[in-house]
Amino acid sequence: MPQLQPIVPVILSGGSGTRLWPMSTPAMPKQMLALTAEETMLQLTARRAQGERFSAPIVVANAKHAAMVEAQLEAASATADALILEPIGRNTAPAIALAAIAAGSGDAALLIMPSDHVILDVPAFHAAVEAALPMVEQGWLVTFGINPHAPETGYGYIHMGEEIAAGVHRVAKFVEKPPRDAAEAMLAAGDHAWNGGIFLFRADSYLEALAQHDPETLAACKASMDNARHEGKRIYPEAEAFAASPAESIDYAVMEKAERVAVVPVKMGWSDLGSWDALHEISELDESGNSHQGEVIAIDTAHCLVRSDGARIAMVGVEDLIVVASGTDILILPRGRSQEVKALIEAMKKRG
Structure with missing residues (x-):
């Protein structure tokens, strides 16, 4: 055919x-x-x-x-x-x-x-x-x-x-x-x-x-x-x-x-890259299980996803976190709960 x-x-x-x-x-x-x-x-x-x-x-x-x-x-x-x-x-x-x-x-x-x-x-x-x-x-x-x-x-x-x-x-x-x-x-x-x-x-x-x-x-x-x-x-x-x-x-x-x-x-x-957790799942990880992009300093830190398009992020002694900084906005939440960002957006809309 x-x-x-x-x-x-x-x-x-x-x-x-x-x-x-x-x-x-x-x-x-x-x-x-x-x-x-x-x-x-x-x-x-x-x-x-x-x-x-x-x-x-x-x-x-x-x-x-x-x-x-x-x-x-x-x-x-x-x-x-x-x-x-x-x-x-x-x-x-x-x-x-x-x-x-x-x-x-x-x-x-x-x-x-x-x-x-x-x-x-x-x-x-x-x-x-x-x-x-x-x-x-x-x-x-x-x-x-x-x-x-x-x-x-x-x-x-x-x-x-x-x-x-x-x-x-x-x-x-x-x-x-x-x-x-x-x-x-x-x-x-x-x-x-x-x-x-x-x-x-x-x-x-x-x-x-x-x-x-x-x-x-x-x-x-x-x-x-x-x-x-x-x-x-x-x-x-x-x-x-x-x-x-x-x-x-x-x-x-x-x-x-x-x-x-x-x-x-x-x-x-x-x-579908529908969340920060999904991005962590497919990202290349360092020896401590972290995925990071931008200016990031991490000491004694494991299994975190860290992204910044400007601000320097410094982390000590934490694990299983998502930390994302963009402009003047910073998001911090436990890994596994990134679907809740949608609720966060709704809460911010209500606050104007």
């Missing part, structure tokens, strides 16, 4: 990444930061979809970040084919619809990637994409299931059904973030994967599924793109029409409802 050429990378860069405060902020979200390597998360995402199999990417981003996105992509030799600038955040289902329309609404294969995830084994990722392509050509919507290594309760899961092609399974069911005992049972069963939010499908297949299952979103996105303003490669969807779209994820709007949905399980060193 002829393979689709080329694959169009679609990079979703609209998130604010507040769980990595204080370094990640609405003005400088985590995808714009160099957290795991010399390049930023956005640049690493663009690089993993470069080469003869891929076209120039379509990037969907917050309009406030336009210049920053363009500069970072240019530095990574990954100039976007189109930069779609959302006037307001409306979650992933509408964002992907904008990209599918910008790609021509036809048989182009779209590889949907969040801009702020880590994939350490890029060849394994590429192999999973190749395995999915024959089903994508037939109109299937494919997601990539992350090989689970722990009973995580913070991720959604995918129950994998029968194998319908080499390395490709029908999705039996999407499972909400489970309680601990359910997560342990799914891990033990061996037929579940984490839902990593990475997808591959034809533009027309996605838009047809959206028309069937979420026509309100499709109508709003079409209207906003029909009346969009174009400035070179920048596309500004018409704000009022786009604001009429429901704020819905692709999982709820399409993937959980569509008939022909498949999953390719893959072990590729993935992390």
Whole structure:
């Protein structure tokens, strides 16, 4: 069967990444930061979809970040084919619809990637994409299931059904973030994967599924793109029409409802980098189990994650801490509790 050429990378860069405060902020979200390597998360995402199999990417981003996105992509030799600038955040289902329309609404294969995830084994990722392509050509919507290594309760899961092609399974069911005992049972069963939010499908297949299952979103996105303003490669969807779209994820709007949905399980060193604990887990550690970046002095200190973009941090006789300094803000909390940063942000909002 002829393979689709080329694959169009679609990079979703609209998130604010507040769980990595204080370094990640609405003005400088985590995808714009160099957290795991010399390049930023956005640049690493663009690089993993470069080469003869891929076209120039379509990037969907917050309009406030336009210049920053363009500069970072240019530095990574990954100039976007189109930069779609959302006037307001409306979650992933509408964002992907904008990209599918910008790609021509036809048989182009779209590889949907969040801009702020880590994939350490890029060849394994590429192999999973190749395995999915024959089903994508037939109109299937494919997601990539992350090989689970722990009973995580913070991720959604995918129950994998029968194998319908080499390395490709029908999705039996999407499972909400489970309680601990359910997560342990799914891990033990061996037929579940984490839902990593990475997808591959034809533009027309996605838009047809959206028309069937979420026509309100499709109508709003079409209207906003029909009346969009174009400035070179920048596309500004018409704000009022786009604001009429429901704020819905692709999982709820399409993937959980569509008939022909498949999953390719893959072990590729993935992390959504959703917390400072997640960063510590994938970071290089010194002989005392510390991960540090910036000007840090640590004596008799173990199993800490320490980050600073300016202030000098000095630590003596502590362990299992997360310490992050950015500008005039400093975060200190025990390792294992970094998901609570979200509650901290809410408390600060209430204080103005």
